[in-house]
Amino acid sequence: MDLILWRHADAEDGFPDKGRRLTAKGEQQAARMAEWLKARLPERTRVVASPAKRAQQTAQALGLAFETDRAVDVGADATAVLEAAGWPDATGAVLVVGHQPTLGRVAAFLLSGAEADWTIKKGGVWWISNRVRQDESQTVLRVVMTTDML
Numbered sequence: 086m087d088l089i090l091w092r093h094a095d096a097e098d099g100f101p102d103k104g105r106r107l108t109a110k111g112e113q114q115a116a117r118m119a120e121w122l123k124a125r126l127p128e129r130t131r132v133v134a135s136p137a138k139r140a141q142q143t144a145q146a147l148g149l150a151f152e153t154d155r156a157v158d159v160g161a162d163a164t165a166v167l168e169a170a171g172w173p174d175a176t177g178a179v180l181v182v183g184h185q186p187t188l189g190r191v192a193a194f195l196l197s198g199a200e201a202d203w204t205i206k207k208g209g210v211w212w213i214s215n216r217v218r219q220d221e222s223q224t225v226l227r228v229v230m231t232t233d234m235l
Contacts, residue, residue: 088212091182126178173222
């Protein structure tokens with residue numbers, strides 16, 4: 086299974102939190118990362134996005150169908166995100182468009198075995214795979230990409 090964690094792009098400050106929209110910079114970040122992702126995503130990648138406006142706008146930049154799931158909403162816990170994605174047993178790839186600190190905690194848990202406050206930059210992607218080698222399950226960090234590297 087591939088699990089791709091995509092933090093929403095740069096958003097406006099303000100309230101209500103879930104209604105915050107992407108800034109012009111955020112729209113550019115989302116478009117650049119979407120272009121990079123579309124060239125690399127496996128066919129039939131399942132896309133799951135937070136219901137928050139900024140995450141919806143980030144997901145929309147892909148131009149692909151996506152699901153909205155409260156399990157990846159603002160303030161979600163790492164376990165809920167992993168359950169929503171079907172980690173580690175889902176087949177294919179799942180792209181989760183969500184928020185900090187949740188996505189950083191998911192990455193930390195998968196790669197170190199313990200939740201920690203790791204940071205995923207706005208608009209950034211962490212691509213993590215699960216594979217089995219010699220009857221042993223392994224978690225592999227495939228890519229960390231930020232919009233300023235594109």
